[in-house]
Amino acid sequence: MAQRTLACTGCHGPQGRSGPDGYYPRLAGKPAGYLYNQLVNLQQGRRTYPLMQSLLAPLDDAYLRTLADYFAGLQIPYPPPAPQPTNKALLARGLQLVRQGDPALQIPACVQCHGSALTGTQPSVPGLLGLPRDYLNAQLGGWKNGQRQAQAPDCMADIAKRLSDADVHALSSWLSGQTVPQVSHAATHKPPLAPGAKEIRCGSAPA
Amino acid sequence: MRRSTLRATGLALLVALAGALLWALWGFDAYYRQESVSSRVQSQAPSSAQVARGQYLARVGNCVFCHTAPAGAMLAGGRAIQTPFGTVYTSNLTRDPAHGLGRWTQDDFWQALHLGMGPQGQRLSPAFPYTSYSRLTRADADALWAFLQSVPAVPRPKTEANMVWPFGTQTALGLWRAMYFRPFQNPHEDAAPAGVDAVAWTRGRYLVEGLGHCQECHSPRDALGGLRNASRGTGGVLPGLPWYAPSLRDAAQAGTTDSQALQSFLQTGVGAGRFAAGPMAEVVLHGTQYLNDQDAKAMAVYLQSQVPTKAGVAKTHADSNANTFQIANANQSPAHTQGADIYKKQCADCHGDTGQGRAGVYPALAGNRALLMDKANNAVLSVLYGGFAPSTQGNARPFGMPPFMLELSNAQIAQVLSYTRSAWGNQAAPISELQVQAVREPQQRR
Numbered sequence: 001m002a003q004r005t006l007a008c009t010g011c012h013g014p015q016g017r018s019g020p021d022g023y024y025p026r027l028a029g030k031p032a033g034y035l036y037n038q039l040v041n042l043q044q045g046r047r048t049y050p051l052m053q054s055l056l057a058p059l060d061d062a063y064l065r066t067l068a069d070y071f072a073g074l075q076i077p078y079p080p081p082a083p084q085p086t087n088k089a090l091l092a093r094g095l096q097l098v099r100q101g102d103p104a105l106q107i108p109a110c111v112q113c114h115g116s117a118l119t120g121t122q123p124s125v126p127g128l129l130g131l132p133r134d135y136l137n138a139q140l141g142g143w144k145n146g147q148r149q150a151q152a153p154d155c156m157a158d159i160a161k162r163l164s165d166a167d168v169h170a171l172s173s174w175l176s177g178q179t180v181p182q183v184s185h186a187a188t189h190k191p192p193l194a195p196g197a198k199e200i201r202c203g204s205a206p207a
Numbered sequence: 208m209r210r211s212t213l214r215a216t217g218l219a220l221l222v223a224l225a226g227a228l229l230w231a232l233w234g235f236d237a238y239y240r241q242e243s244v245s246s247r248v249q250s251q252a253p254s255s256a257q258v259a260r261g262q263y264l265a266r267v268g269n270c271v272f273c274h275t276a277p278a279g280a281m282l283a284g285g286r287a288i289q290t291p292f293g294t295v296y297t298s299n300l301t302r303d304p305a306h307g308l309g310r311w312t313q314d315d316f317w318q319a320l321h322l323g324m325g326p327q328g329q330r331l332s333p334a335f336p337y338t339s340y341s342r343l344t345r346a347d348a349d350a351l352w353a354f355l356q357s358v359p360a361v362p363r364p365k366t367e368a369n370m371v372w373p374f375g376t377q378t379a380l381g382l383w384r385a386m387y388f389r390p391f392q393n394p395h396e397d398a399a400p401a402g403v404d405a406v407a408w409t410r411g412r413y414l415v416e417g418l419g420h421c422q423e424c425h426s427p428r429d430a431l432g433g434l435r436n437a438s439r440g441t442g443g444v445l446p447g448l449p450w451y452a453p454s455l456r457d458a459a460q461a462g463t464t465d466s467q468a469l470q471s472f473l474q475t476g477v478g479a480g481r482f483a484a485g486p487m488a489e490v491v492l493h494g495t496q497y498l499n500d501q502d503a504k505a506m507a508v509y510l511q512s513q514v515p516t517k518a519g520v521a522k523t524h525a526d527s528n529a530n531t532f533q534i535a536n537a538n539q540s541p542a543h544t545q546g547a548d549i550y551k552k553q554c555a556d557c558h559g560d561t562g563q564g565r566a567g568v569y570p571a572l573a574g575n576r577a578l579l580m581d582k583a584n585n586a587v588l589s590v591l592y593g594g595f596a597p598s599t600q601g602n603a604r605p606f607g608m609p610p611f612m613l614e615l616s617n618a619q620i621a622q623v624l625s626y627t628r629s630a631w632g633n634q635a636a637p638i639s640e641l642q643v644q645a646v647r648e649p650q651q652r653r
Contacts, residue, residue: 003568003606006557007593010609044278051592051610054448058476058488058597059605066604 001070007055008067016071022134031186032065032072033124037150037204039064046149078130078184084177094174097167098128103196107162110171112197113155113190113205118178120186124205130180136172144168151203228382236330236381239322239390253353261354264347267502268340268418269494274300276363283307283361288334289447291432293370295334303360316352317345322390330380332368333388338434341391342417387433391417400512407501411509414502415455419495424452424486425461440513444584448592449649450485451584453576458514462576466507474503475601480570482596482605484577484589492597542637546626549619553611554627562631568606573631583624583638587646590620617643 002015008027013019016027027035041047043056043064056064084091096102098118101109111118113125120127128136142148143160150156163171193199253261265271274297276285284299299307308316315326323337324330331337343351373379399408415421416439426434427443442454453460463469468479473495476483483491498506551560557569564571572578578586595607611620618640625637 001604004604005607007595007607007609010593010611011613046278051612054592055595055607055610058483058492058595060492060598063598063604 001066005067005070008071015074015076017076018130018132022132023138025135026078026130027071028074028076029184030072030126031120031123032068033122033205034120034126035068035072036065037124039068041150046151048147075185078180081130081177081179082132085173087173090170091174091177093167094170094172097163097171098174101197102167105162107159107167108197108200109194111191112194113200113202115187116191117181117183117187118175119181119184121190121205122186122188125186125190127180127184127186128175129178130184131176133172133176136175137168140168140172153201153203155200155202156204227385236322236324236328236384240318240324240328253349253356257350257353258357259354260347261350261352261357263497263499264351264418265354266497267414267494268351268420269490270300270351272489272493273297280361280363282355282358283363285363285366290334290370291446292374293368295332295368295370295375296366297335298365299361299363300355301358301361301363302356303362306362306364307360308355309360313349313352316355317348320348320351323384323388330377330384332375332380333383333432336420336423338388339417339420339423341388342413344413347418383431383433386431387435403512404508407505407508408512410502411505411507414498414506415509419506421455425455426452442582444582445486447649448485448588449584449646450487450588451580451582452487453580453582453585455510456513460576460580461510461514463507463510463514466504466511469507469510470500470503471601473506474498474500475599476597476605477602480564480566481576482570484585484594484596488594488597491599496597496599496601542622543626543629545619546622546624547630549615549623550626550630553615554623557608562627562633572627573633575633578624578627579633579635581636583628583635583642584646586624586628587620587638587643590615590624591647612647617647 002009005016009016011019011024012027013024018024018026038047039056040061042049042052043059045053059067097107098110101107101112110128113121114128115121115125118128139148140160140163143157144163146157148157160168271282273286273288274282274284276283276297279285280301282300283303284297286297288295288297301307302309304310311326318324318326319331319335320337320340320343322341323333323335368375396412399405422434422439424445425442426439427441428434440455442452442457442460444451455461455463458464462479462481465479468481470478472478472481472483473491475496476488476491482488495503495506554572558564558572559569562572562575564573577589580586589608591610591612593608593610596602596605598605615623620643621638621640624643627633628635628637
């Protein structure tokens, strides 16, 4: 498959370990369902990036699954995180959003779906660690303004729209500064619902 | 005296013009509708064999792809079709009574395919290739209708076209039809050439020029988007990303000399070291991969008989003489050395030190048709956007080439393509930075 996927690894780095700058996300080891959903979203126009869309146009559903499974199965160590900003208040807000969310703003905690270790949950919820800050900013921004969409109900779009720009900055700063744990693969189950938290319905990851 | 003669001539001309216009707008279409009425049939309940046949024809003719929006319901329409005159959206072909074909009769459907007209005689946009479908037999039209009737109704309303005025008006369409369209009539056509399987050849022509509507892309269009019979199949540039659909009548372009490889190309997307790229990859993915062996062979037989034309051969020779001179100069330029360096760094790992490629994996560039065509659009687009061969039943896990648009500048792409076009025995003219730019930013050509 490595030979077949040079079209991918040209930008996403060898074995899909991520590109040289923040804009070509890692593919290796992400949950297969998540990767597959992104390929379908690009093919069907929920995510727009002309280069990716033209690459995927001649591929059928079965091959999209094959590609997703291939990259999901690659276990490759993560590089150490980039240096964190030192603004303590900013990082504290980031940590708060990740662990507790902000009930007043109806923002759930990231860990509720993305797993208590933030490495994602099988089969379709991605991990949030090991991603560059620029990439996180771009994706959350994309969700806020509708550039990035997922299958309805688009839970992540709803949540991102409640995040202020400052909160996006706080989240991306905290998340991008964390070291990816040794066991980096996605959890098999979501963690139990925290007291007071509400179940979230997502088209991309049906319960 | 002279003045009055002039005036009379002018008046006569005006009257003639007005007459022609009226004929174009009313007489022409009314005449053909009359013809079509005489071939009406009694609708019969479709048999399951007819539905299956219709499904096969709809796949091969690629109806489903165009008439299904991305992420939309099957055949409910809504896919945008870009034309140089604006955007049209495909129509809902399901049997929904309000938005689809629920109120159409089998005869209405035949009239749409054969005449390009709706049930009330409204002229349909030629973005719907009735110009090719006119050739379809009544039996095939009925089978397609039977299949469409078997698809669940979806109430997706029509998306209005967004055309530059006056294109898309009924008057403009009437004139267009008068200039470019004659419904397919009882065939007094050329017979199969000697030494060719006549049954296969005739079937191949039907598939290539009718159902497959290959010539809609593989032909030059004039300023009004019209196809001229004489130039049908001689290659054309597509709207949007300027892919060049190669001439089907020139062996150096379409590579249709090997009918075995051609059959494989249509059914699997790969054949004889080549693969379908750009829009053709989608045609294979959604359409031709479903051709049965007999039909794929028939298309190959017909296409093979189309090459080489005398004009095609003469042109290729003239070009190669001119090219030898240009190449001799180009090979000594610093750009050539830079091109060789880029090739070594970016391309040689897969395509080989001498452009030999790797059999069944990466295409050879020595002698590569797409690379060597005069019209270098496809070579430039392949470097810019990369691309996978289509995934098909016969080639389920295709290889792909990475895009280089972010890594290489227009000048670098020109250098590396000029190098590959003149290395290892290749003899094609160099490519300029401007040519690359025109392909990268097609909107700026206007």
